[in-house]
Amino acid sequence: MVHLSSFLLKTYHGGHVVIRLALGGATNRPFYRIVAAYNKRARDSKYIEQLGSYDPLPNIHNEKLVAFNYERIKYWIACGAHTTKPVAKLLGLAGFFPLHPMTITEAERRQKAASIEEVKTDSQEQVEEAL
Amino acid sequence: MLFTTSPSIPCGSLKGGSSIHSRSDIIYSMAASSFTRCLVRSYFCVKCVDHVQTRLQTTTRMFCVSASRSSFVDAPKAQFTDTEVQDILTKITGLDLKKVFRPIRQQLTPPKYKLVTDTELEEAVRKAEEQAKHLLKMPPVLPERKPINDVLYEDQMLEGMDTAKYVFTDINFNVPHRERFIVVREPSGTLRKATWNERDRLIQVYFPKEGRKITPPPIFKEENLRVVFEQDRHEDVLNQCIVQFEPDSAEFKNVLMLTYEDIEKHGKYDLLRSTRFFGGLTWHLVNGRRIDGLLVDMLQRDLMQDAVRLVHLFNLVHPQSESAQQAQTQQATDLDLLKIYAQYESNRAGFIELAVQTCEQAKALSSF
Numbered sequence: 001m002v003h004l005s006s007f008l009l010k011t012y013h014g015g016h017v018v019i020r021l022a023l024g025g026a027t028n029r030p031f032y033r034i035v036a037a038y039n040k041r042a043r044d045s046k047y048i049e050q051l052g053s054y055d056p057l058p059n060i061h062n063e064k065l066v067a068f069n070y071e072r073i074k075y076w077i078a079c080g081a082h083t084t085k086p087v088a089k090l091l092g093l094a095g096f097f098p099l100h101p102m103t104i105t106e107a108e109r110r111q112k113a114a115s116i117e118e119v120k121t122d123s124q125e126q127v128e129e130a131l
Numbered sequence: 132m133l134f135t136t137s138p139s140i141p142c143g144s145l146k147g148g149s150s151i152h153s154r155s156d157i158i159y160s161m162a163a164s165s166f167t168r169c170l171v172r173s174y175f176c177v178k179c180v181d182h183v184q185t186r187l188q189t190t191t192r193m194f195c196v197s198a199s200r201s202s203f204v205d206a207p208k209a210q211f212t213d214t215e216v217q218d219i220l221t222k223i224t225g226l227d228l229k230k231v232f233r234p235i236r237q238q239l240t241p242p243k244y245k246l247v248t249d250t251e252l253e254e255a256v257r258k259a260e261e262q263a264k265h266l267l268k269m270p271p272v273l274p275e276r277k278p279i280n281d282v283l284y285e286d287q288m289l290e291g292m293d294t295a296k297y298v299f300t301d302i303n304f305n306v307p308h309r310e311r312f313i314v315v316r317e318p319s320g321t322l323r324k325a326t327w328n329e330r331d332r333l334i335q336v337y338f339p340k341e342g343r344k345i346t347p348p349p350i351f352k353e354e355n356l357r358v359v360f361e362q363d364r365h366e367d368v369l370n371q372c373i374v375q376f377e378p379d380s381a382e383f384k385n386v387l388m389l390t391y392e393d394i395e396k397h398g399k400y401d402l403l404r405s406t407r408f409f410g411g412l413t414w415h416l417v418n419g420r421r422i423d424g425l426l427v428d429m430l431q432r433d434l435m436q437d438a439v440r441l442v443h444l445f446n447l448v449h450p451q452s453e454s455a456q457q458a459q460t461q462q463a464t465d466l467d468l469l470k471i472y473a474q475y476e477s478n479r480a481g482f483i484e485l486a487v488q489t490c491e492q493a494k495a496l497s498s499f
Contacts (some may be wrong), residue, residue, distance in 0.1 A: 005314070014325060016253070052302060058294075058295035058296075061296075062294075062295050062317075063176075063295060063296045063298045063299070064293075064295050064296070064297050064298070065298055065333070065336070066297055066298065066299045066300070067300045067301075067302045067337055068299060068300070068301060068302065068304050069301070069303050070301050070303060070312070071303045071305075072303075073181075090297075090299075091314045093297055093299075093300075093322075094299040094314065094316070095283060095284065095314060095322050102287065103289065103292060104288055105290035106290045107288060107290065107291060108288070110291050110292065111290065111291050114291060116458075121225075127417060
């Protein structure tokens with residue numbers, strides 16, 4: 001049986017399935033589950049299926065661990081699920097989706113900020129040397 | 132009718148958490164998960180450790196892999212996976228039931244005593260032997276795995292987007308671990324496949340296997356290994372090594388090599404005699420052409436058949452060596468093989484010839 005999104009939502013007019021991050025964890029320690037849920041549900045409440053996880057804090061080896069169940073993500077997208085921005089960004093970084101434009105924009109902004117910082121520190125050093 | 136103790140050996144069936152790695156593996160694991168009650172004539176309680184079963188599952192899984200990998204090496208030279216070689220190695224390993232089923236450090240249950248007829252006892256011993264054969268399955272000898280250096284994308288425009296790497300794992304249950312997609316996005320923007328160490332670590336995170344730690348325990352460092360070898364606990368180290376590492380990883384081979392070297396240096400062959408590592412030890416020595424120590428040890432313990440098989444194995448693996456060629460031309464069998472080997476290849480020719488002579492005399496005496 002194919003779970004067509006509109007078929008699932010006979011009593012749920014105007015809603016749709018989303019693939020989004022559900023927050024869990026503890027104080028000052030976030031942990032996200034990548035989840036297929038109805039649009040109108042609360043962020044952390046009952047979901048249809050868990051499709052993976054995302055740990056935003058890097059571990060000892062400086063890695064942020066992300067897990068995806070690609071088969072099921074493909075199935076839900078085929079059923080008409082939407083993805084939220086952070087999920088789309090992560091999938092773009094993983095190579096499953098094309099790169100999200102905001103990822104590139106953020107990277108460029110950071111590079112610009114970093115180069116301005118450099119110029120600032122260089123000029124400061126020059127001024128100090130001149131004194 | 133005899134009184135015997137019956138230890139409970141619940142051979143753990145496939146756990147819910149363990150993943151099925153390949154189609155052919157399912158058949159192996161199904162066979163392994165049937166419950167067998169074994170009656171052993173010993174006074175101790177013996178319980179099959181659960182992680183022995185998972186180890187067996189690992190080795191059965193790896194056997195599937197090795198069958199495909201060993202096909203491309205030169206044909207005349209014998210390989211570890213040949214039926215003849217495996218046959219010889221299993222026979223040399225021996226089947227000392229008392230040693231195979233000796234008590235492992237486990238939770239003890241009080242022994243159960245059963246009253247059985249003679250036929251039932253024989254049946255029970257036969258089942259115990261089958262179980263022992265299963266426990267004695269050798270860990271595979273595979274060529275070392277090549278490092279993964281695959282880069283999928285190089286995106287310079289992403290440089291500096293983040294200070295940490297992103298590691299993406301595919302957590303689909305139906306994919307065998309060897310074929311799982313694990314990619315890493317570096318802060319410099321390159322998307323590459325994960326290295327073997329990263330793969331092992333992440334597969335253990337998402338699909339944990341019992342007994343395996345995420346970082347290898349410090350027992351596998353050289354100084355600690357030396358301490359353990361002095362205490363004669365080679366088998367425990369090797370068991371832990373099998374659980375922790377993959378059979379074709381560099382660390383696994385390194386630990387095995389260190390263990391075998393130490394055993395050969397001190398001549399402690401008997402420690403591994405009825406265990407599943409004896410085949411690997413023999414193979415390592417035969418490949419290094421250093422079977423003299425082992426041969427002498429066998430002759431000292433009056434294991435003539437084993438010694439003959441060992442020399443036969445040597446001739447199979449090194450068909451260009453002199454002793455092999457002489458054996459071919461003379462079509463030698465049994466003790467003549469030993470004599471030829473002693474003549475041409477061995478360093479301790481005297482001892483071997485003396486042992487062969489005593490054996491022949493003993494045969495001649497017994498035939499009268």
